[in-house]
Amino acid sequence: MNAHLQPTGSAYFIAKETATIESHTLSVLVDNEPGVLARVIGLFSGRGYNIESLTVSETEHEAHLSRITIVTRGTPTVLEQIKAQLERIVPVHRVLDLTVRARELGQERPIEREVALVKVVSTGEMRAETLRLADAFHAKVVDATVDHFIFEITGKSSKIDQFVSIMKPLGLNEICRTGIAAMNRGPQGM
Numbered sequence: 001m002n003a004h005l006q007p008t009g010s011a012y013f014i015a016k017e018t019a020t021i022e023s024h025t026l027s028v029l030v031d032n033e034p035g036v037l038a039r040v041i042g043l044f045s046g047r048g049y050n051i052e053s054l055t056v057s058e059t060e061h062e063a064h065l066s067r068i069t070i071v072t073r074g075t076p077t078v079l080e081q082i083k084a085q086l087e088r089i090v091p092v093h094r095v096l097d098l099t100v101r102a103r104e105l106g107q108e109r110p111i112e113r114e115v116a117l118v119k120v121v122s123t124g125e126m127r128a129e130t131l132r133l134a135d136a137f138h139a140k141v142v143d144a145t146v147d148h149f150i151f152e153i154t155g156k157s158s159k160i161d162q163f164v165s166i167m168k169p170l171g172l173n174e175i176c177r178t179g180i181a182a183m184n185r186g187p188q189g190m
Helices: 036-046 074-088 100-105 125-136 155-172
Strands: 020-030 050-059 065-073 093-097 113-120 140-144 148-155 174-175 179-184
Touching: 020 036, 020 074, 020 100, 020 179, 036 050, 036 065, 036 074, 050 174, 065 074, 074 093, 093 100, 125 148, 125 155, 148 155, 155 174
Parallel strands: none
Antiparallel strands: 020 065, 020 093, 050 065, 113 148, 113 174, 113 179, 140 148
């Protein structure tokens, strides 16, 4: 066996070479209690699955429930394994593959949004250009001094990626991103 074809310890290696690797967004409803997030993350790391984006917050205070949104990649088989294994964790109430559900509804993807704070250090003419481009992206100035701006931008990850790449030559200094928050269109809830 060639060195580059040897197993990596990752579940991705198990999948057939012909299977297409896709990015999926999973929504997981869990009890809001200590250790639950660690167990969910442990499932991913223990099996060699990668998490591309992770957000979590309490969504139902009185019921003590939190919603975890995970973006991960894998073949359809691997993604089904991930979903099934998540469903077996005791404090997990529901796991929904938002990507699969969107397709069932005849949509390409679920509604996905991300927030980023972007710090740009610039002076002189570059400041005016920075503000002009930020305005074009509907980025809001949340802090400013004579030598820097901090912008808040909300949108699809691709929009934020594009904004970041445009700000690099203008003095991009720091980025903080929230990760993806997502839900499906239509009246049906999770």
